[in-house]
Amino acid sequence: MTKLPSLDVVITAHKEGDLLLPTFISAQDSINRLKSDFDLDINIVLYLDNPDSITLSVAEELANKFNLNLFTGKNGDPGISRNQAISLCQSDYIALLDGDDLWSENWLHSVYSDISVRLSHGKSITNIVYHPEYNLIFGGHNAFVRQGNINDSFFDTRFLRASNYWDALCVAPRKLLLNFPYKKNDLSKGFAHEDYHWVCVTIENGVTHLTTENTIHFKRRRENSVSVIANNQNVKCYTTGLQRYS
Structure with missing residues (x-):
């Protein structure tokens, strides 16, 4: 039987406080569902960016109780924090989760089901990024969004000139994430949406x-999040070839 790639679940947080606990439980539930059918090595990595005292306390308690890897940084940026966390990982694949969001229980199992099938047929998996089919956004804003599906007849990469098909929460090979790091947001110069830019760069490079x-993915929308602030300030995504009309 083909050995499945190992997995690091990376949870990034900063000032989520007690909300980090249900996020961790959600990750554990998805991991347990995955392990019910697949035998692979899985680790959870907590990365805190300028955490407040409550978030740090919750993270330390989780790390001690469940033997998790806990790291801290002073980046002040979600994309750079993901880059730092990924650089500290050792597994073949990375699953990204924000510290106040939740996964459906079947998320990791569905991804590895596809990976398993592809490997059993001798297909390459090194250039594939997986996203959930839906985002349910709640909190400061409510929405139910179906993310882009390349198999839909109306799917068109030209849509990326105006908006993003997917967000940053995905499962991807660690080497791919290291080769295509997230770009730092710079709201003072009018640029943000690091996940949108990352999608465009990876697609341009054949991913x-x-x-x-x-x-x-159940995504909590908070009024002071980087994405909300960026939208309120009408900042733009860094330009890539996919935004050009020539």
Whole structure:
């Protein structure tokens, strides 16, 4: 039997406080569902960027109780924090989760089901990024969004001139994430949306973005988040070739 790639679940946080606990439970539930059918090595990595005292306390308690890897930094930026966390990982694959968001229980299982099938047929998986089919956004804003599916007849990369098909919460090979790091947001110069820019850069370089059926990320929208501030200030994504019309 083909050995499945190992996995690091990376949870990034800063000032989520007690909300980090349900996020961790959500990750554990998805990991347990994955382990029920697949035998692979899985680690959870907590990375805190300028955490407040409550968030740090919760993270330290989780790390001590469940033997987690806990790191801290002073980046002040979600993309750079992901880059730092990824650089500290050792597994073949990375699953990204923000510290106040939740996964559907079947998320990791669905991803590894696809990986398993591809490997059993001798197909390459090194250039594939997985996304959930749906985002359920709640809190400061409510929405139910179906993310881009390259198999849909209306899917068109030209849509990326105006908006993003996917967000940053994905499962991807660690080497791919190291080769294509997230760009730092610079709101003072009018640029942000690091996940949007990352999607465009990876697609330009031949990366395939797939959605897995019947999976959901539950995304908490807070009024002081970088994405909300960026939208309120009408800042733009860094330009890539996909935004050009020539």
